[in-house]
Amino acid sequence: MLQEALSPVAKLQTIDFAKLAYRDAEEISRMVQIATHDGFFYLDLRGWKDGQLIRSLNVCNGIVEEWFKKPNEEKAKTVTLSDAHGYKPVGQQSGVKEGQRDGYESLRLSRDAQLSRDPLPEVVRQSLLTFDDLHFGAHLVTKTILSALADATSNDGKIQSFLNTHLDDKQSRSALYFLHHPPKPAGSQGLGQNIHTDAGTLTLLFTQQPGLQVLSPTTGEWEWVHTREGHGVVNVGDTLRFLSGERFRSALHRVLPLTDELGAQPYDRYSTAYFLRAADDAVFIGNDGKNTTADEWFLRKFHSFTQDRSVQRLDSVAFGGSFVKHYYAAFDNDRTSLANLYRAESMLVWEGQPHQGAENIMTACNRPEFEAVQTVVTTTDATPAPQSGVLVAVTGRISANKHYDKTLVFASTFLLQPTPGQLGGYFIYSQTFRIIADL
Numbered sequence: 266m267l268q269e270a271l272s273p274v275a276k277l278q279t280i281d282f283a284k285l286a287y288r289d290a291e292e293i294s295r296m297v298q299i300a301t302h303d304g305f306f307y308l309d310l311r312g313w314k315d316g317q318l319i320r321s322l323n324v325c326n327g328i329v330e331e332w333f334k335k336p337n338e339e340k341a342k343t344v345t346l347s348d349a350h351g352y353k354p355v356g357q358q359s360g361v362k363e364g365q366r367d368g369y370e371s372l373r374l375s376r377d378a379q380l381s382r383d384p385l386p387e388v389v390r391q392s393l394l395t396f397d398d399l400h401f402g403a404h405l406v407t408k409t410i411l412s413a414l415a416d417a418t419s420n421d422g423k424i425q426s427f428l429n430t431h432l433d434d435k436q437s438r439s440a441l442y443f444l445h446h447p448p449k450p451a452g453s454q455g456l457g458q459n460i461h462t463d464a465g466t467l468t469l470l471f472t473q474q475p476g477l478q479v480l481s482p483t484t485g486e487w488e489w490v491h492t493r494e495g496h497g498v499v500n501v502g503d504t505l506r507f508l509s510g511e512r513f514r515s516a517l518h519r520v521l522p523l524t525d526e527l528g529a530q531p532y533d534r535y536s537t538a539y540f541l542r543a544a545d546d547a548v549f550i551g552n553d554g555k556n557t558t559a560d561e562w563f564l565r566k567f568h569s570f571t572q573d574r575s576v577q578r579l580d581s582v583a584f585g586g587s588f589v590k591h592y593y594a595a596f597d598n599d600r601t602s603l604a605n606l607y608r609a610e611s612m613l614v615w616e617g618q619p620h621q622g623a624e625n626i627m628t629a630c631n632r633p634e635f636e637a638v639q640t641v642v643t644t645t646d647a648t649p650a651p652q653s654g655v656l657v658a659v660t661g662r663i664s665a666n667k668h669y670d671k672t673l674v675f676a677s678t679f680l681l682q683p684t685p686g687q688l689g690g691y692f693i694y695s696q697t698f699r700i701i702a703d704l
């Protein structure tokens with residue numbers, strides 16, 4: 266599988282871990298920028314301890330690849346405690362294709378089990394020190410990134426919450442996952458991994474074959490993430506997004522293995538991920554504005570992953586924050602970026618006035634009385650609509666400081682439709698907006 270043939274390619278920036286380990290101020294400030302805008306970056310690990318982590322990774326990968334060849338009944342006997350430890354067979358979650366299940370199996374090793382040596386699968390016991398090296402090495406790498414981000418944001422009071430929620434002696438769902446997408450014959454159901462954000466704090470991912478895609482924050486398009494020798498891919502998860510008060514971006518991604526013209530996936534795809542997650546009892550404000558523990562968030566999220574895509578779409582848990590949140594944050598702070606959400610056929614009825622097409626709609630949204638706006642969403646209701654659409658009804662309050670000395674109450678509806686030719690993306694097909702009261 267030639268990854269060079271895939272386009273568009275995600276042009277992720279690269280952070281040198283050796284520099285982070287030495288607290289290089291410039292590298293840290295670059296990383297803060299990237300965590301804010303993209304939420305995804307390459308991590309160059311070649312210069313750290315002579316590439317030791319990559320060597321352990323390669324040995325563990327070889328061992329687990331052999332293990333994946335065992336019959337499914339055999340693998341299913343692995344002691345499985347939760348979604349953070351044990352064996353996950355193919356098809357437990359929703360997949361990358363509408364109405365289909367996922368196409369991957371996974372061996373998961375929790376940090377708690379690796380530390381206490383129990384329960385650990387035989388395959389890990391046999392090469393315990395190499396698995397220790399990878400497990401604890403990946404933990405150190407992600408903790409180092411976290412503390413660098415904590416230092417860099419200490420002036421806004423986040424330092425305590427970043428580090429206090431990740432004390433190493435506390436029980437957590439941190440875990441190392443080995444993932445395998447076995448080849449798939451033509452005509453069979455189930456492929457890849459559905460669009461999601463990660464529940465935890467930081468993910469350090471190593472992919473061996475193509476399939477990983479990120480949703481570009483600038484174009485809204487799916488972009489392929491190339492595999493790079495000696496590098497991992499790091500991404501921000503929901504917990505860090507919440508702990509940072511929405512400063513860091515927990516980016517949407519998915520796995521779309523390549524298929525031939527008959528729909529067969531002709532190759533094995535392997536990847537390895539370390540998920541740094543907060544202590545089970547860590548508390549933060551989740552996407553519904555209420556306090557949640559890291560453990561509750563993990564359980565909600567993994568429950569959501571098992572649901573069909575049509576249900577998941579309505580459930581902002583899987584999407585790590587709803588469309589509505591994104592729309593109003595952009596409306597308030599970066600309104601021109603909303604143009605990406607409309608197409609030529611899109612229609613907005615603003616206070617009874619119709620506007621069609623992205624350009625006209627943006628002109629309508631940019632009216633002077635709505636300069637410097639702050640929106641607070643009060644309610645969001647979503648229901649399924651035909652052709653895989655979603656109907657969203659929103660009520661809320663707007664303060665437009667420049668021209669009004671009062672708060673406006675508004676109601677808005679959005680009919681979202683999948684963007685043609687862009688699996689997993691949505692655009693606003695029609696929208697209404699009304700001011701219903703001023704306070």
Ligand SMILES: O=C(O)CCC(=O)C(=O)O
Nearest residue numbers: 444463472477520536538
């Ligand atoms: O397999 C991959 O490349 C990505 C896996 C992933 O996103 C996940 O398990 O959360």
Ligand SMILES: [Fe+2]
Nearest residue numbers: 461462463518
């Ligand atoms: Fe993920």
